[in-house]
Amino acid sequence: MKYAYYPGCSSHSTARDMHESAIAVACKLGIELVEIEGWSCCGATAAHQTDRILAASLPAANMLLAKQMGLDTVVTCAACYNRMKVTNHEVSSSPAMRARVADVVGQPYDGSVAVRHLVEVLLEDVGIEKLRKSFTHTLGGLKVAAYYGCLLVRPHDVTHFDDAENPTILDRLVDAMGGQSVDWPGKVDCCGGGLNLTRTEVVVKLSGSVLDMAVASGAGCITVACPMCQASLDLRQKDMQKQTGRRYEMPIVYITQLLGLCLGIPPKELGLNRLMVSPAGVLQSLALKA
Amino acid sequence: MTIRINKVAKGTGLKAIVEEMSGVSLDACYQCRKCSAGCPVAGPAKSAPSEIIRRLHLGAGDELLENGLVWMCLSCETCYGRCPMQINFAAVIDALRSLALARGSKVPEGNMPLFNRMFLANVRVFGRSYDLSMIAGYKLGSGSLMSDTEKFPTMLKKGKMAILPPSGADKKAVRRIFEKAMPGKGKKQ
């Protein structure tokens, strides 16, 4: 199993823990992630809010690099995943767009590079059975709220990620790890991440509502696969407390961090020390596999 | 709800140009409002997707570019995902934003255009996002220096904010993209 790996900018910044845990888990499972040499920013929200051609050209340039490697592209950031998929959709469905992007990037791109999120690879290529066999630890029945947010599941006719309204990929991984995925209504709600610096009060309100739903479901942690969701939920719990008067101590962990723990990887190698809200509760419920 | 629009003159509404820029036709919208029911910011923005579409139907002009939803929209795509007519309203909002920039509309609360400019300026220079510089630029420009200051020391300590600029990107390729896609724009910070 060999893939072209696109880490995305947040891997070296706010989501170093996501990157560290993804690499550690891939290594352990024998998944070869070859970093795309010279990769650049996908443009994120800033590009598509500014200019449609710029927004398609930045991801296209990266997918062209991956194309030369002849491998499927694997991403860990939900936003990069979304931008790449949207670009593939735009250039393959519109000849005019394809021509504009080719002119801007300097070579034609037909939208043919397969883009996959690491969790899709884990579920589809590695498979639950092999994962189960590789686990040395279990989550010891820990209740986990699997949170998907927006960018993986929408627009669904473009991302084709699991199910648009009730995705279960993360839930299935949680259950395979011996955790209990909870049934809760917040799965595909928006955390507000795009407004994190500009309209913080909106983020606090939306992320606060996600958190309240997770608390009500009895979850001991929320697991995510998106660095924006992680940042909004983890970083803003004190701000939420100010707004609602309720105290929150909800660990927000990447799915790859949970998987890493169950594969017996030390917490530090998974970047668990970088979380704002301590993951102590998660670590405590971790048990050796019988 | 009553919708008032300032019809400037016949045929000058934004609908046609927005449809062209976004590649989305709004004619099939029958105002079922599923989009608005799912929009997470319809409340704080004091506007909603179906309302914007109706305004466009009725010939709304540049005043629409200052509607609260234009810059508060999170691009969460819930409106598009739930529309029975598959109208990609998120793309419509992106077109409105591009138009608002081009026509120099009033700066929205929180100054998202400034944030985007800072983000893209750093990508243009480094080929990748440089959060520290981007945030500093945004904070200086927007005068929001004091917000979140308590978070930065912890983030730095925990390695959640890189101090040095990113390296490794094919900067030449990125610069070409910016120059070709947006000629003459974004050169200065």
Ligand code: SF4
């Ligand atoms: S969901 Fe679609 S058809 Fe219904 S009001 Fe919104 S845009 Fe119109």
Ligand code: SF4
């Ligand atoms: S994409 Fe924007 S307009 Fe559509 S539901 Fe989300 S926030 Fe509302």
